[in-house]
Amino acid sequence: MSLIIIGTVAFDAIETPFGKTDKIVGGAATYASLAASYFYNKVKIVAVVGDDFHKADIDTFNEHGIDTEGLQIKEGEKSFFWSGKYHNDMNSRDTLVTELNVLADFDPIIPENYQDCEYLMLGNLTPIVQRTVIERLKNRPKLIVLDTMNFWMDIMMDDLLETLKLVDVLTINDEEARQLSGEYSLVKAAKKILTMGPKYLIIKKGEHGALLFHEDKIFSAPALPLAEVFDPTGAGDTFAGGFIGYLAKVGTVNFNNMKNAIIYGSALASFCVEKFGTEKILNLTDEEVANRIQEFVKLSAFTIEA
Amino acid sequence: MSLIIIGTVAFDAIETPFGKTDKIVGGAATYASLAASYFYNKVKIVAVVGDDFHKADIDTFNEHGIDTEGLQIKEGEKSFFWSGKYHNDMNSRDTLVTELNVLADFDPIIPENYQDCEYLMLGNLTPIVQRTVIERLKNRPKLIVLDTMNFWMDIMMDDLLETLKLVDVLTINDEEARQLSGEYSLVKAAKKILTMGPKYLIIKKGEHGALLFHEDKIFSAPALPLAEVFDPTGAGDTFAGGFIGYLAKVGTVNFNNMKNAIIYGSALASFCVEKFGTEKILNLTDEEVANRIQEFVKLSAFTIEA
Numbered sequence: 001m002s003l004i005i006i007g008t009v010a011f012d013a014i015e016t017p018f019g020k021t022d023k024i025v026g027g028a029a030t031y032a033s034l035a036a037s038y039f040y041n042k043v044k045i046v047a048v049v050g051d052d053f054h055k056a057d058i059d060t061f062n063e064h065g066i067d068t069e070g071l072q073i074k075e076g077e078k079s080f081f082w083s084g085k086y087h088n089d090m091n092s093r094d095t096l097v098t099e100l101n102v103l104a105d106f107d108p109i110i111p112e113n114y115q116d117c118e119y120l121m122l123g124n125l126t127p128i129v130q131r132t133v134i135e136r137l138k139n140r141p142k143l144i145v146l147d148t149m150n151f152w153m154d155i156m157m158d159d160l161l162e163t164l165k166l167v168d169v170l171t172i173n174d175e176e177a178r179q180l181s182g183e184y185s186l187v188k189a190a191k192k193i194l195t196m197g198p199k200y201l202i203i204k205k206g207e208h209g210a211l212l213f214h215e216d217k218i219f220s221a222p223a224l225p226l227a228e229v230f231d232p233t234g235a236g237d238t239f240a241g242g243f244i245g246y247l248a249k250v251g252t253v254n255f256n257n258m259k260n261a262i263i264y265g266s267a268l269a270s271f272c273v274e275k276f277g278t279e280k281i282l283n284l285t286d287e288e289v290a291n292r293i294q295e296f297v298k299l300s301a302f303t304i305e306a
Numbered sequence: 307m308s309l310i311i312i313g314t315v316a317f318d319a320i321e322t323p324f325g326k327t328d329k330i331v332g333g334a335a336t337y338a339s340l341a342a343s344y345f346y347n348k349v350k351i352v353a354v355v356g357d358d359f360h361k362a363d364i365d366t367f368n369e370h371g372i373d374t375e376g377l378q379i380k381e382g383e384k385s386f387f388w389s390g391k392y393h394n395d396m397n398s399r400d401t402l403v404t405e406l407n408v409l410a411d412f413d414p415i416i417p418e419n420y421q422d423c424e425y426l427m428l429g430n431l432t433p434i435v436q437r438t439v440i441e442r443l444k445n446r447p448k449l450i451v452l453d454t455m456n457f458w459m460d461i462m463m464d465d466l467l468e469t470l471k472l473v474d475v476l477t478i479n480d481e482e483a484r485q486l487s488g489e490y491s492l493v494k495a496a497k498k499i500l501t502m503g504p505k506y507l508i509i510k511k512g513e514h515g516a517l518l519f520h521e522d523k524i525f526s527a528p529a530l531p532l533a534e535v536f537d538p539t540g541a542g543d544t545f546a547g548g549f550i551g552y553l554a555k556v557g558t559v560n561f562n563n564m565k566n567a568i569i570y571g572s573a574l575a576s577f578c579v580e581k582f583g584t585e586k587i588l589n590l591t592d593e594e595v596a597n598r599i600q601e602f603v604k605l606s607a608f609t610i611e612a
Contacts, residue, residue: 208514222526
């Protein structure tokens with residue numbers, strides 16, 4: 001039994017109003033697997049890097065109990081590199097550099113000992129690679145979560161729609177939900193998207209929290225209001241990793257557990273943005289996580305007599 | 307003991323992607339007093355209209371148990387008129403016409419039988435008129451709630467700051483909170499605004515719900531995701547009216563009751579936008595309101611073991 005996370009492992013160079021970084025380790029699979037590792041101890045990644053990726057960086061995964069057998073290292077090639085600059089409001093950013101490098105022809109390898117996969121997180125990648133991973137698993141996982149973005153809707157909508165048919169949970173933001181469905185109202189958008197394959201839809205709204213749609217039910221999760229957002233990079237992937245890591249830990253997929261999973265994912269994401277890159281989510285204590293969860297409980301609790 | 311609501315009583319002509327209206331009765335005091343009347347039976351309004359305002363419209367207030375002794379009718383003058391057109395996203399609108407008419411020299415009259423005021427809602431008006439009402443009450447009310455908007459920050463910031471010193475609760479939207487405080491982060495904005503007079507700050511975020519700040523505590527209230535938003539006009543005033551009406555009913559002002567009050571206000575606002583103008587909030591049944599409240603409870607409830 002394990003949780004497989006596929007996505008980018010990459011270098012990022014980030015500039016925010018608070019400062020800038022040199023190349024630091026980033027990527028969807030990095031954030032998601034680190035987040036998941038706080039709740040579940042059989043996290044395995046599928047990704048590709050170049051030989052510019054350091055052994056120390058791989059050690060970091062392993063120290064968090066993350067299996068890296070599915071992390072391919074391409075000799076003589078370079079890792080995926082992204083550079084971006086956030087605007088003052090931290091809600092929008094410009095991409096300065098995107099070098100696909102090893103990602104250009106990424107052919108995911110699923111090691112034999114990954115075939116016990118029960119939970120599968122398909123981080124943001126081309127929908128064809130995402131589908132390939134599903135096909136290469138001998139047994140269909142109990143839960144497949146897919147994250148994607150407007151970029152794939154712009155250039156590969158048909159492939160995305162094919163892949164969507166195979167998944168249980170889709171996580172996208174509000175603009176992407178509108179683009180995918182052609183509906184402005186998120187309620188109408190969700191209704192359409194829930195006919196495309198996913199049985200659960202999570203709409204991420206950043207500082208406004210998240211909405212979970214399933215059948216006729218809706219759950220509205222708050223975001224923790226923060227005095228400082230230092231660097232939003234990876235917050236969505238951290239959310240997704242915390243979400244599926246919590247579900248893998250409790251082992252039962254239902255609406256109630258999914259609501260809690262969203263709170264756990266949101267809590268980890270709220271840590272992520274407090275420092276540059278993965279820095280803050282590398283060394284959280286159980287107590288810090290538990291306290292943050294309690295902040296979410298307090299934030300949204302009210303008592304109205306029935 | 308009573309709840310006084312001061313604000314505009316006006317005519318609106320509204321155009322949305324779903325249709326348009328002729329002149330219909332609107333205004334902050336109209337929406338707020340109708341909303342409050344669902345929870346409290348001693349609602350009294352202070353406002354001014356022209357002789358174009360019909361007796362039938364005044365009857366509507368009275369049928370909801372709203373005292374209109376403080377509603378001045380200016381012979382030979384016309385009521386305040388606003389006309390606006392909403393864009394397709396329903397989040398932005400263009401003002402087509404603003405005719406101040408009787409509002410230009412509004413001098414609020416507080417009838418003697420209004421002097422038992424315990425709860426005071428100062429709807430959006432010039433901060434000088436808002437302050438005048440406070441000064442004309444012989445006893446300071448137990449709770450003063452003030453609603454305002456960016457317009458007054460642009461042209462009368464000093465007067466607004468003077469009035470703010472006198473109130474307990476301020477309701478504004480997120481952009482207005484940023485403008486008033488000069489801080490982008492809503493947490494930092496709230497911290498500053500809570501030194502300006504109000505002990506409670508409510509930041510209205512429309513489809514994203516509302517935040518309540520008090521001392522070091524924060525409450526995040528969801529908005530009900532709706533399939534159709536037919537006409538957003540008056541939603542904020544309906545929210546404020548439901549909010550203070552509920553507090554007047556329970557009779558004790560504290561953080562917990564205020565959280566519930568925000569849910570009650572949000573529930574009434576969610577009805578308001580379902581039809582044009584005040585149409586939907588004219589004839590709600592107790593059962594409809596109770597059911598809507600339960601939808602809010604279900605929407606945001608989750609159970610995480612401590």
